[in-house]
Amino acid sequence: MAPASEADRLIARSAGRGWGGRRARRAWRDGWLRGAQWIASPNHGARPPRAEVTLAVVHSISLPPGVYGGDAVERLFTNRLDPRAHPSFAEVHALRVSAHFVIRRDGRLQQYVSCDRRAWHAGVSAWRGRENCNDVSIGIELEGLEGRPFEDAQYAQLLRLLRDLRRRYPLRDLVGHEHVAPGRKRDPGPGFRGPEVLQACGLQGPEAWTATVRDRSDGLRVSDVGVDPGRLIAH
Numbered sequence: 488m489a490p491a492s493e494a495d496r497l498i499a500r501s502a503g504r505g506w507g508g509r510r511a512r513r514a515w516r517d518g519w520l521r522g523a524q525w526i527a528s529p530n531h532g533a534r535p536p537r538a539e540v541t542l543a544v545v546h547s548i549s550l551p552p553g554v555y556g557g558d559a560v561e562r563l564f565t566n567r568l569d570p571r572a573h574p575s576f577a578e579v580h581a582l583r584v585s586a587h588f589v590i591r592r593d594g595r596l597q598q599y600v601s602c603d604r605r606a607w608h609a610g611v612s613a614w615r616g617r618e619n620c621n622d623v624s625i626g627i628e629l630e631g632l633e634g635r636p637f638e639d640a641q642y643a644q645l646l647r648l649l650r651d652l653r654r655r656y657p658l659r660d661l662v663g664h665e666h667v668a669p670g671r672k673r674d675p676g677p678g679f680r681g682p683e684v685l686q687a688c689g690l691q692g693p694e695a696w697t698a699t700v701r702d703r704s705d706g707l708r709v710s711d712v713g714v715d716p717g718r719l720i721a722h
């Protein structure tokens with residue numbers, strides 16, 4: 488097995504203290520994170536009274552599927568997707584959906600809904616016996632294709648985002664959409680390095696991810712994530 492890179496060691500150390508108090512913090516304003524690109528979606532609602540935001544749900548999305556860098560996801564979340572622009576848009580353009588965040592392939596962070604509000608990303612779902620995960624969750628879409636790998640820059644941004652979220656909300660669990668809607672959804676799928684992300688951020692998660700971490704005899708392995716601390720600051 489290859490020796491751990493410097494990035495491994497840095498992330499391993501930072502994981503032990505909540506991954507990185509020294510990196511630049513981003514401020515919140517009414518549930519909006521400074522530093523993200525804000526694109527307001529009309530698709531949101533009030534969270535139930537006394538609902539605590541304890542869950543982060545990771546998804547994957549790309550429109551058309553597997554095509555990256557365009558504005559179709561932005562259009563979908565703002566109800567402006569032209570059904571004639573691509574055959575795959577016809578079946579989704581009328582959906583009224585959103586997520587709080589989208590992390591593009593290059594690590595760019597977009598925010599569509601205030602985290603104080605309920606975004607429409609999980610649909611029919613349940614976690615730890617509680618239904619309607621949208622009530623208590625933050626929806627994070629990684630630009631990508633279900634089952635396929637994601638970019639290092641996306642992991643770096645995700646880790647930094649989770650840290651910023653935990654400063655503001657009582658997050659406890661990180662899950663994939665596939666775990667809260669089993670049998671109906673399969674994103675982000677096996678290409679997402681859930682075990683490593685869980686280990687790095689210190690949240691709890693689905694058995695499928697925690698078991699993988701436990702089974703590893705060599706302890707923390709985040710080499711494949713390849714997070715460069717310098718990039719954590721840059722994004």
Ligand SMILES: [Zn+2]
Pocket residue numbers: 545546547608664672674
């Ligand atoms: Zn999803």
